[in-house]
Amino acid sequence: xxxxxxxxxxxxxxxxxxxxxxxxxxxxxxxxxxxxxxxxxxxxxxxxxxxxxxxxxxxxxxxxxxxxxxxxxxxxxxxxxxxxxxxxxxxxxxxxxxxxxxxxxxxxxxxxxxxxxxxxxxxxxxxxxxxxxxxxxxxxxxxxxxxxxxxxxxxxxxxxxxxxxxxxxxxxxxxxxxxxxxxxxxxxxxxxxxxxxxxxxxxxxxxxxxxxxxxxxxxxxxxxxxxxxxxxxxxxxxxxxxxxxxxxxxxxxxxxxxxxxxxxxxxxxxxxxxxxxxxxxxxxxxxxxxxxxxxxxxxxxxxxxxxxxxxxxxxxxxxxxxxxxxxxxxxxxxxxxxxxxxxxxxxxxxxxxxxxxxxxxxxxxxxxxxxxxxxxxxxxxxxxxxxxxxxxxxxxxxxxxxxxxxxxxxxxxxxxxxxxxxxxxxxxxxxxxxxxxxxxxxxxxxxxxxxxxxxxxxxxxxxxxxxxxxxxxxxxxxxxxxxxxxxxxxxxxxxxxxxxxxxxxxxxxxxxxxxxxxxxxxxxxxxxxxxxxxxxxxxxxxxxxxxxxxxxxxxxx
Amino acid sequence: xxxxxxxxxxxxxxxxxxxxxxxxxxxxxxxxxxxxxxxxxxxxxxxxxxxxxxxxxxxxxxxxxxxxxxxxxxxxxxxxxxxxxxxxxxxxxxxxxxxxxxxxxxxxxxxxxxxxxxxxxxxxxxxxxxxxxxxxxxxxxxxxxxxxxxxxxxxxxxxxxxxxxxxxxxxxxxxxxxxxxxxxxxxxxxxxxxxxxxxxxxxxxxxxxxxxxxxxxxxxxxxxxxxxxxxxxxxxxxxxxxxxxxxxxxxxxxxxxxxxxxx
Numbered sequence: 001x002x003x004x005x006x007x008x009x010x011x012x013x014x015x016x017x018x019x020x021x022x023x024x025x026x027x028x029x030x031x032x033x034x035x036x037x038x039x040x041x042x043x044x045x046x047x048x049x050x051x052x053x054x055x056x057x058x059x060x061x062x063x064x065x066x067x068x069x070x071x072x073x074x075x076x077x078x079x080x081x082x083x084x085x086x087x088x089x090x091x092x093x094x095x096x097x098x099x100x101x102x103x104x105x106x107x108x109x110x111x112x113x114x115x116x117x118x119x120x121x122x123x124x125x126x127x128x129x130x131x132x133x134x135x136x137x138x139x140x141x142x143x144x145x146x147x148x149x150x151x152x153x154x155x156x157x158x159x160x161x162x163x164x165x166x167x168x169x170x171x172x173x174x175x176x177x178x179x180x181x182x183x184x185x186x187x188x189x190x191x192x193x194x195x196x197x198x199x200x201x202x203x204x205x206x207x208x209x210x211x212x213x214x215x216x217x218x219x220x221x222x223x224x225x226x227x228x229x230x231x232x233x234x235x236x237x238x239x240x241x242x243x244x245x246x247x248x249x250x251x252x253x254x255x256x257x258x259x260x261x262x263x264x265x266x267x268x269x270x271x272x273x274x275x276x277x278x279x280x281x282x283x284x285x286x287x288x289x290x291x292x293x294x295x296x297x298x299x300x301x302x303x304x305x306x307x308x309x310x311x312x313x314x315x316x317x318x319x320x321x322x323x324x325x326x327x328x329x330x331x332x333x334x335x336x337x338x339x340x341x342x343x344x345x346x347x348x349x350x351x352x353x354x355x356x357x358x359x360x361x362x363x364x365x366x367x368x369x370x371x372x373x374x375x376x377x378x379x380x381x382x383x384x385x386x387x388x389x390x391x392x393x394x395x396x397x398x399x400x401x402x403x404x405x406x407x408x409x410x411x412x413x414x415x416x417x418x419x420x421x422x423x424x425x426x427x428x429x430x431x432x433x434x435x436x437x438x439x440x441x442x443x444x445x446x447x448x449x450x451x452x453x454x455x456x457x458x459x460x461x462x463x464x465x466x467x468x469x470x471x472x473x474x475x476x477x478x479x480x481x482x483x484x485x486x487x488x489x490x491x492x493x494x495x496x497x498x499x500x501x502x503x504x505x506x507x508x509x510x511x512x513x514x515x516x517x518x519x520x521x522x523x524x525x526x527x528x529x530x531x532x533x534x535x536x537x538x539x540x541x542x543x544x545x546x547x548x549x550x551x552x553x554x555x556x557x
Numbered sequence: 558x559x560x561x562x563x564x565x566x567x568x569x570x571x572x573x574x575x576x577x578x579x580x581x582x583x584x585x586x587x588x589x590x591x592x593x594x595x596x597x598x599x600x601x602x603x604x605x606x607x608x609x610x611x612x613x614x615x616x617x618x619x620x621x622x623x624x625x626x627x628x629x630x631x632x633x634x635x636x637x638x639x640x641x642x643x644x645x646x647x648x649x650x651x652x653x654x655x656x657x658x659x660x661x662x663x664x665x666x667x668x669x670x671x672x673x674x675x676x677x678x679x680x681x682x683x684x685x686x687x688x689x690x691x692x693x694x695x696x697x698x699x700x701x702x703x704x705x706x707x708x709x710x711x712x713x714x715x716x717x718x719x720x721x722x723x724x725x726x727x728x729x730x731x732x733x734x735x736x737x738x739x740x741x742x743x744x745x746x747x748x749x750x751x752x753x754x755x756x757x758x759x760x761x762x763x764x765x766x767x768x769x770x771x772x773x774x775x776x777x778x779x780x781x782x783x784x785x786x787x788x789x790x791x792x793x794x795x796x797x798x799x800x801x802x803x804x805x806x807x808x809x810x811x812x813x814x815x816x817x818x819x820x
Contacts, residue, residue, distance in 0.1 A: 149608070151633070205631035
């Protein structure tokens with residue numbers, strides 16, 4: 001079978017209607033039409049449809065103004081439709097055979113066949129996997145709107161959609177409906193199940209737009225019917241208890257300057273742990289690398305808050321939880337380090353000059369093996385009694401903190417003082433770094449910078465957004481170069497460790513030589529970062545650079 | 558995109574029946590099909606319940622003032638669209654004559670539809686005219702229904718002789734017996750004689766069946782309204798022959814049929 005060119009057909013304007021309140025209607029779900037120009041020819045075709053709307057965990061498609069729907073009409077036959085938020089087609093792909101099974105599990109767009117959908121998804125979602133955000137089972141009945149010649153002018157598709165329970169991360173989207181199989185209560189017993197809604201689409205036939213529009217106006221005027229205010233996607237999402245963009249890793253806590261700092265910190269720490277927990281299942285299911293990344297960032301931010309704001313927290317709290325969050329952070333490090341290697345592997349292989357990419361393959365195999373082992377350990381940790389106890393106790397203790405009587409200090413001045421303090425730490429540590437300083441000195445500076453960054457971020461709601469953005473941007477420029485320096489330092493050390501282990505496993509010498517080249521690439525990058533550092537720090541510590549941070553400490557409400 | 562024309566110089570030989578049924582069967586197989594009803598009488602348009610009217614008439618289409626795809630109407634069948642007839646098509650010859658290259662005009666008009674359709678079926682009016690010439694130059698395959706009479710044979714000879722005179726591309730000609738009656742001796746004799754003359758003749762002969770005549774009452778291709786009937790079987794066989802002669806690739810893998818006929 002040849003493939004049809006992947007062109008999205010230009011379709012006439014489809015109009016959608018719903019019964020009043022979206023509640024399913026009795027009978028065939030059709031509006032009464034009393035007009036001599038038109039008649040409804042009752043349904044001759046029917047079908048079932050499984051619809052899933054997919055997005056990344058952090059809604060990258062929706063944020064880019066896109067909606068992806070996967071439609072399964074029968075086993076081994078699926079369609080991916082990418083539309084804009086108004087439902088206008090952007091790209092479409094028919095998936096048959098083995099490819100039809102791809103979107104039934106979380107998948108990276110690279111797993112799709114070459115085509116416009118894959119191309120568009122890859123540019124938006126990058127390294128994040130696609131997951132179902134809502135899934136529904138529909139029964140469709142097609143009727144025809146005919147004119148006085150008994151010629152069809154529009155197809156009328158009545159869809160009864162039942163939203164299915166949200167699948168857990170990593171779970172499979174339920175399969176295609178089997179013809180005639182009684183899978184949906186809504187479709188079988190006549191009594192609509194909860195989460196069931198009806199929708200009527202008037203699909204004009206080519207060349208009959210004007211007549212179809214007149215017909216649609218009659219439907220609009222029919223008692224008990226009105227234009228669909230929400231798309232099927234919005235309806236399904238709402239029924240599943242979700243809303244677009246309902247996950248973000250941002251610390252979206254609104255703080256007031258006169259709030260007791262302990263209460264503000266309880267809210268911030270609670271939010272950080274919420275993000276960590278939201279990413280736990282995806283990390284365990286190993287859906288994509290960003291679940292672990294977000295989990296890790298959340299833990300790191302928590303540790304920083306526990307450190308920089310310890311004076312506003314009960315000592316018993318910091319004493320108990322700082323070692324616990326260090327444990328949790330350390331638990332995630334080996335897997336993340338290997339993820340970074342694997343994510344940057346293609347560019348490292350591309351950069352080989354002496355060796356060729358094939359010779360480096362044993363290294364990739366080794367990284368994958370190591371990652372499997374590391375991830376298994378990570379999963380054990382995340383499922384351990386220690387983690388469960390940490391989660392339970394931490395949330396309970398934060399709830400207590402939120403209602404504690406610690407009314408001093410108050411958030412505004414406290415935040416300003418903490419930001420000022422961490423800022424001073426950065427300036428002092430940075431000033432001590434010279435051309436001859438050991439890598440450890442730059443590492444220390446990087447840690448201080450992270451503390452300042454987190455201090456800025458957790459108290460962001462206290463500041464004027466533009467001022468906040470300028471401060472963070474100033475700092476970020478410095479952090480980028482320190483990050484590059486330290487990451488390459490760690491990677492070089494890890495690379496040496498890997499090579500030592502691989503020798504014992506009888507890996508070909510060519511692989512080790514290729515790894516030597518990778519080591520050299522890292523060293524070049526590290527040197528470049530080091531060379532760039534002085535200029536960046538000079539800018540950061542200049543009066544203008546400092547003013548960007550101090551503007552916040554003075555402006556804290 | 559391939560272009561198939563149901564054509565004969567003579568009228569009343571089954572051109573429209575052939576065009577509508579072949580077009581329907583191709584669409585049912587998954588090809589995206591456009592049927593152009595070039596006959597001002599508009600029989601094919603009538604059969605699909607489409608009003609035989611094109612805004613601006615045939616002149617607007619031929620001159621390019623109105624794009625061809627603007628005038629296309631969907632039929633009630635998936636994958637099958639129709640470019641309706643218009644009474645002004647009777648003057649198409651004159652309009653073609655005003656064009657710079659009238660012979661290739663039809664093919665050039667259809668070329669932009671190549672991305673949208675896999676097959677165009679032309680239902681042609683009887684006659685030999687500038688329009689017919691343009692059709693002959695546009696088509697990849699001519700399906701020529703023949704009633705087994707001596708006069709029919711003469712018109713076929715005229716046609717093949719005419720095409721032989723073309724320089725450059727020529728359509729492939731596939732003749733087939735239409736309104737064939739096996740009980741008539743003359744039909745049997747003529748049918749036996751033709752292949753010897755070197756014209757390609759389909760193995761399928763379409764008999765004279767009342768069901769085919771009744772199509773105009775049903776206003777639908779017989780292959781759609783009575784798919785299990787005898788007439789539909791003959792047309793399916795003819796379509797299989799025409800498809801391979803036209804060099805059509807396998808039908809494209811279309812979108813899955815979400816809707817199936819209700820039981």
